[in-house]
Amino acid sequence: MxxxxxxxxxxxxxxxxxxxxxxxxxxxxxxxxRADNKVLFAFYGLGGLYHRHRIHTTxxxxxxxxxxxxxxxxxxxxxxxxxxxxxxxxxxxxxxxMGGACITTLALKHLLPEPRAASLLISPVPYPRFPSGHSTGxxxxxxxxxxxxxxxxxxxxxxLGAVFAAAVGYSLLTLGSHFPSDVFAGFIVASAxxxxxxxxxxxxxxxxxxxxxxSRAVSLREALAPPIAALSAAAxxxxxxxxxxxxxxxxxxxxxxxxxxxxxxxAALSTALSxxxxxxxxxxxxx
Numbered sequence: 001m002x003x004x005x006x007x008x009x010x011x012x013x014x015x016x017x018x019x020x021x022x023x024x025x026x027x028x029x030x031x032x033x034r035a036d037n038k039v040l041f042a043f044y045g046l047g048g049l050y051h052r053h054r055i056h057t058t059x060x061x062x063x064x065x066x067x068x069x070x071x072x073x074x075x076x077x078x079x080x081x082x083x084x085x086x087x088x089x090x091x092x093x094x095x096x097x098m099g100g101a102c103i104t105t106l107a108l109k110h111l112l113p114e115p116r117a118a119s120l121l122i123s124p125v126p127y128p129r130f131p132s133g134h135s136t137g138x139x140x141x142x143x144x145x146x147x148x149x150x151x152x153x154x155x156x157x158x159x160l161g162a163v164f165a166a167a168v169g170y171s172l173l174t175l176g177s178h179f180p181s182d183v184f185a186g187f188i189v190a191s192a193x194x195x196x197x198x199x200x201x202x203x204x205x206x207x208x209x210x211x212x213x214x215s216r217a218v219s220l221r222e223a224l225a226p227p228i229a230a231l232s233a234a235a236x237x238x239x240x241x242x243x244x245x246x247x248x249x250x251x252x253x254x255x256x257x258x259x260x261x262x263x264x265x266x267a268a269l270s271t272a273l274s275x276x277x278x279x280x281x282x283x284x285x286x287x
Contacts (some may be wrong), residue, residue: 009195039259040178055174063168063172067134077141093201098140101139105136105185132177135183136189195280
């Protein structure tokens, strides 16, 4: 097995190990349970009573995209892209990635202990289950598209997809449907399957003798360019807001610490996982 394939499989194993640690922390560590609830409350109360209906309507749009019936349709997109590029192995890998991730999440929902009470009586889903199926589906779709896309556009797809997956995570919290740890777990499950399928493709390239082809993999600089650009834009915007009214910004941060920490954590994990998966993806070789 090629070295890069071994690394990809090792990263998949690391993801499953982190998933186990996250499950233990979310269910058995009081500190993590309190943090989960604080972030959930902060997102659910976003906008107050006046803006809540509008915000929840927007959140419902993002979440509805990854309802099971819609996800089946969306799963066809990476398959079509791969077949259009005459890469049947990539098409199969995309199906395995999305199917494996979703089945794993569904199995965990039923195998793990009873769901935690959200302590949120007004929530439409007072007993969310671990992991989040919608987060799994969103991240799996993003990573499947990155897997089948040409190397030159993979970083862009991963960067934009990370933002989209984070938006789905925010929407789930805003609706009170899941804890932050459920969203993190969904992202990790999808990434584990992305690493597994990437490793399988690399191993297949080695067996077929296509691995030494002159076409290249995505470089670290290329993979990091989209997230760095997004972070730079966000930092510039934040700096402008702070300079306009530093006192109001400081007051807002103090009053919404859980919201800011939760938003940053989801965005950081989404970006880190999608970027790492892009770096593990096979070279562009003939399908």
